[in-house]
Amino acid sequence: MSKRVVLEASHAVAEAVKMADVDVVAAYPITPQTHIPERLAEMVADGELDAAYIPVESEHSAMSTALGAAAVGARAFTTTAGQGLELMHEPVYIAASHRYPIVMAVCNRALSAPISIWCDHSDVMSCRDTGWIQVFCQNNQESFDMTLWAFRVGEDPSVMFPVMVNLDGFTLSHVTEPLLLPDQADADRFLPKYEYRLALKPEAPTSHGGFGLPDIYTEVKFAQEVALRGSRAVLDKGWKEFADIFGREYKAVETYKADGAKTLLVTMGSLGETAKMVVDSKREKGEAVGHLNLRLWRPFPFADFREAVKGVDTLVVLDRCFSFGGPGGPVCSELRAALFDMDKRPKVVGFIGGIGGREIDAETFAYMIDRGKEIAEKGSEYLYEPVLVRGLERGTGVRG
Amino acid sequence: MAPEFVKVGKHNIDAKEYLAPGHTFCTGCGEALAIRLVCKALGENTIIGMATGCDEVCTSPLPVTSWRLPWLHTLFENAAAEVSGMEAGLKAMMRKGKAPQRDIKFVAMAGDGGTSDIGLQALSGALERGHDFLYVCWDNEAYMNTGIQRSSATPYGASTTTAPAGKLSMGQQTQKKNMVEICVAHEIPYAATACPSYPFDLMNKIKKAVEIKGPAYVHVFVPCPTGWRTPSNQTIEIGKLAVETGVFPLYEVENGRYRLNVDPPKLKPVEQYLKPQGRFRHLSPGEISEIQERVTEGYARLKEKATSFPAG
Numbered sequence A: 001m002s003k004r005v006v007l008e009a010s011h012a013v014a015e016a017v018k019m020a021d022v023d024v025v026a027a028y029p030i031t032p033q034t035h036i037p038e039r040l041a042e043m044v045a046d047g048e049l050d051a052a053y054i055p056v057e058s059e060h061s062a063m064s065t066a067l068g069a070a071a072v073g074a075r076a077f078t079t080t081a082g083q084g085l086e087l088m089h090e091p092v093y094i095a096a097s098h099r100y101p102i103v104m105a106v107c108n109r110a111l112s113a114p115i116s117i118w119c120d121h122s123d124v125m126s127c128r129d130t131g132w133i134q135v136f137c138q139n140n141q142e143s144f145d146m147t148l149w150a151f152r153v154g155e156d157p158s159v160m161f162p163v164m165v166n167l168d169g170f171t172l173s174h175v176t177e178p179l180l181l182p183d184q185a186d187a188d189r190f191l192p193k194y195e196y197r198l199a200l201k202p203e204a205p206t207s208h209g210g211f212g213l214p215d216i217y218t219e220v221k222f223a224q225e226v227a228l229r230g231s232r233a234v235l236d237k238g239w240k241e242f243a244d245i246f247g248r249e250y251k252a253v254e255t256y257k258a259d260g261a262k263t264l265l266v267t268m269g270s271l272g273e274t275a276k277m278v279v280d281s282k283r284e285k286g287e288a289v290g291h292l293n294l295r296l297w298r299p300f301p302f303a304d305f306r307e308a309v310k311g312v313d314t315l316v317v318l319d320r321c322f323s324f325g326g327p328g329g330p331v332c333s334e335l336r337a338a339l340f341d342m343d344k345r346p347k348v349v350g351f352i353g354g355i356g357g358r359e360i361d362a363e364t365f366a367y368m369i370d371r372g373k374e375i376a377e378k379g380s381e382y383l384y385e386p387v388l389v390r391g392l393e394r395g396t397g398v399r400g
Numbered sequence B: 001m002a003p004e005f006v007k008v009g010k011h012n013i014d015a016k017e018y019l020a021p022g023h024t025f026c027t028g029c030g031e032a033l034a035i036r037l038v039c040k041a042l043g044e045n046t047i048i049g050m051a052t053g054c055d056e057v058c059t060s061p062l063p064v065t066s067w068r069l070p071w072l073h074t075l076f077e078n079a080a081a082e083v084s085g086m087e088a089g090l091k092a093m094m095r096k097g098k099a100p101q102r103d104i105k106f107v108a109m110a111g112d113g114g115t116s117d118i119g120l121q122a123l124s125g126a127l128e129r130g131h132d133f134l135y136v137c138w139d140n141e142a143y144m145n146t147g148i149q150r151s152s153a154t155p156y157g158a159s160t161t162t163a164p165a166g167k168l169s170m171g172q173q174t175q176k177k178n179m180v181e182i183c184v185a186h187e188i189p190y191a192a193t194a195c196p197s198y199p200f201d202l203m204n205k206i207k208k209a210v211e212i213k214g215p216a217y218v219h220v221f222v223p224c225p226t227g228w229r230t231p232s233n234q235t236i237e238i239g240k241l242a243v244e245t246g247v248f249p250l251y252e253v254e255n256g257r258y259r260l261n262v263d264p265p266k267l268k269p270v271e272q273y274l275k276p277q278g279r280f281r282h283l284s285p286g287e288i289s290e291i292q293e294r295v296t297e298g299y300a301r302l303k304e305k306a307t308s309f310p311a312g
């Protein structure tokens, strides 16, 4: 039986970590992630959670400590944001390469300079190719659900990859709203005990982390690539089991009012909630508009995405990150690449906005949809158009 | 510490080799010798976390390994952090019944660069948090793995590839960072220096360090024939000379109390230590006497501590 509670999203993540009965939490505080480690430290101090809470001296050490814990077979969790994720970049890459199923919640935050504590997706985009499974959440319930799911699928013996659970800093991490918490027995049913076959132990010594000469490095990395892509079936199985036990359904690519839609608004993260409201009002006016939420960012769900956009004329994509000097926002260029080989493909129109905590309101989304349709019809000389930049007129953008 | 401490001696040395043959250390490498002895002192109930450096590169070319002990390498600067996670993680699992109860020694190993430069923050954090682990530093006084670049442990006057002796420079212009004192300042229960030229002293310090509860630090002086430009059959001799001249005194600090383990009645002149090494060959008599003065003074200061705050 689940119980209805009112919790901040950060605390919902902490509840999931507790229900996962982690052995080690190693974290370093950074706004807007602080409420997660604070709540976990409190749980440990009160005896609610039997784990080692390690108040490390940096994010680099947070991830390194998680690596050590994972190497001996412990269930390990860490969490960070923005600059913290940048500082830990090096061991983040190791976690996936060593196939340690560490779970990390990232409260997405803009990158310095100038220093900003507010949300965008620049931090996680720099980790795009680190080899982690990466998912995004839209609300508090999802923050809990994805965290519990992350342990389940990451630790699956046929997966063994770390999982990054992204929640938008402040606009999700600090939001308080009702959600359902399962009871421990159901959580245990969903998430079995974790046993790591190759754990470092004296009775059966193994070496982790040898160095790769050119005659083997390629094979090692290719094996990693095959394994990450191969994990997809288990990610879906994890969501299916989750739905069977808890009744909430998740998919790699989720659509809303997409039946018969000619235009889809594409978002990743908590702005999906606002986007769906805008879709509702457009639909009321008789416009064939829907929403596409990209939940799974890595491994990228190519087939699901292509299937979801069949029959759609225009994709209006919002990126919350600049790719300086590049092809436009990282999500938009990914989607374009995914569609390129299709015979009949929708026109992809890219916008960049919601940077460093700037709100994207309903009016702006409505504008993006209208402008997107216009570009799809008439074409555009721009690679993408930034929205809500002071001094930049609507309808102007960045040329390639 | 355990009630009775059984010293390692000629008759009870662990006959097992934990470092398998086939590794690629240079002939006469002091680091390789030290690792072999240290592992014998540690025994099989040990888990090692190692930083990038000669030690790691020479023992782990995939898909083979020289390690007969469980061993982890991830990065250059994080050995202390990864071992923090091993120790805390396995202890939590034992407490929760997820792993069998037993006495495991958690040991971090890193070079002088991985310790006194890039890994200093992680080491300080792990010492301050009080993890029950041993940190061993292999001090060959430069970044050897990448080609003999200077570190903060490179001694004054040594020529390295990034602080070379030249027309305008005598090489390293800074004094060696004192890692043991930095660790002592963290008020850890045990810190010591050692050298494989004194194998039983080294092994007993390692044994003592892991038997003590809490963080311990052992700084091992490991001559490097390749980087120091010494004949590969002189490694033991060079280590001895470092101790006998007072350049690298052997001592231990237990709960802030000092003990000199080898205290020659009269120190040999440092020149005897510097002369056989190519890295010091360019030094002028004036520079050598400057080094002599520093060594004499440093040794006197250490003796004073051993007298004023003697260990039991």
Ligand SMILES: Cc1ncc(C[n+]2csc(CCOP(=O)(O)OP(=O)(O)O)c2C)c(N)n1
Pocket: B031, B052, B053, B054, B055, B076, B077, B110, B111, B112, B113, B114, B115, B138, B140, B142, B143, B144, B145, B146, B151
């Ligand atoms: C972050 C990072 N910076 C630099 C390096 C390159 N690097 C690898 S080993 C090493 C030097 C190691 O020196 P030390 O710790 O003294 O060990 P030694 O090889 O001398 O035993 C350096 C600079 C690296 N691997 N990672």
Ligand code: SF4
Pocket: B024, B025, B026, B027, B028, B029, B030, B031, B032, B054, B058, B140, B144, B145, B223, B224, B225, B226, B227
């Ligand atoms: S360079 Fe020096 S430390 Fe490295 S393997 Fe050779 S002798 Fe040993």
Ligand SMILES: [Mg+2]
Pocket: B111, B112, B113, B138, B139, B140, B141, B142, B143, B144
């Ligand atoms: Mg070195």
